[in-house]
Amino acid sequence: MDFANLNAFIAIAEYGSFSGAGERLHLTQPAVSKRIASLEQQLNVRLFDRLGREVSLTEAGRALLPRAYQILNVLDDTRRALTNLTGEVSGRLTLATSHHIGLHRLPPVLRAFTRRYPAVALDIQFLDSETAYEEILHGRAELAVITLAPDPHPLVKAIPVWDDPLDFVVSAEHQLATQPQVSLEEIARHPAVFPGTNTFTHHIVRRHFEVQGLAPNISMSTNYLETIKMMVSIGLAWSVLPRTMLDEQVAAIHLPDMQLRRQLGYILHTERTLSNAARAFMALLDAEVVLDAAPA
Structure with a gap:
């Protein structure tokens, strides 16, 4: 055939x-x-x-x-x-990653990898985390660096690299920004812009509302966090963003006893033989875990 x-x-x-x-x-x-x-x-x-x-x-x-x-x-x-038997780190490495991680987390790792292993041709695919997950399951990507699924597939091995705290955010002029204390119930009454319903981040945030018998008032959705930040900054709605994205454009709302976070990391298929290039890239990501855990 x-x-x-x-x-x-x-x-x-x-x-x-x-x-x-x-x-x-x-x-x-x-x-x-x-x-x-x-x-x-x-x-x-x-x-x-x-x-x-x-x-x-x-x-x-x-x-x-x-x-x-x-x-x-x-x-x-x-x-x-067979290629691995040579011990060389070369060939093609197909890597899937989300736009957010590709912009905000991966650049130092990619820079170190390309300098250390110039014989590797990197094929980087920028995809939603959920789509990248499917690329791993179907064998079309060797590694994916993504938001980790709350409930991983049994054939997928997930390794956390970065802890990613999330904050409720609004514009500085938003009604919620001026209140000294805000409840989840009050937030739920205001329009929200959320990541798409198919995203892992959407499910992580929504679960916190469901535990209290609430549902967020989602008026808009997009899978691009930079777009969400823009819509929040001009006062269209509230949302949840990674703490690393917060600046003077948005204001964080701190809820007592409420800690939102997601795990970012890499995934691979448990039944796939990894190339030397993939193993070398994983070693650099594992070093990021050590750096992330080190005291400031």
Whole structure:
């Protein structure tokens, strides 16, 4: 079975179109179609139904998809295991990370890594933490540096690196900013801008309201923390932001006996052989844990 054909099959299944798969694989649409035709001929089954512009997996396609992932992951795993025998830190490292961590936490680590291991080609994908999680599960990324899930998948190993305290924030002119003491119940009555409902941070914050039988009044949502900060700063709503992002643009609201925090760190698939490059990157992240824990 041709591995290039399997890659084309997976790309179409994920994008839902031949043109999208072509863009991902840097191929023309006729070239992608040719690969699928060859694969269907090899297997003697039809893998996709094509109804106008809509493309969907047939029953045979749905049966092949998890096996295709498995076949390509085993091949990649074998390549890494053999390359690791040389002891060299080289090759390609596919790293997924969230925009916030990529901007605010990773630069010193990336700088140290590229200087120490110039033979490694870094493929950095900026994704939402939840999407990066799926990239690890499907074997499309070797490491992901993200907001860690409250309830991790059994096939994912999560290693905390940074403790990330969160604060309730408003603009300096907001009604809540002028009060000496604020309750969670009072905050819940005001409009809020939240990370999207699919995000780990959203679930972490919402749980604190649910414990007290409350629900935040969410009027807007976005997955970009910098955008949330802007909307808070102009007085549109309150929100929750990492303490590291606080400055004169927003004012923190301190609630008695309320401590919000999330864990930032890296994840990997427990059944995947890691490259020497990935292990070297993990060592630098582990050093960050020591630095983060050191007294100021």
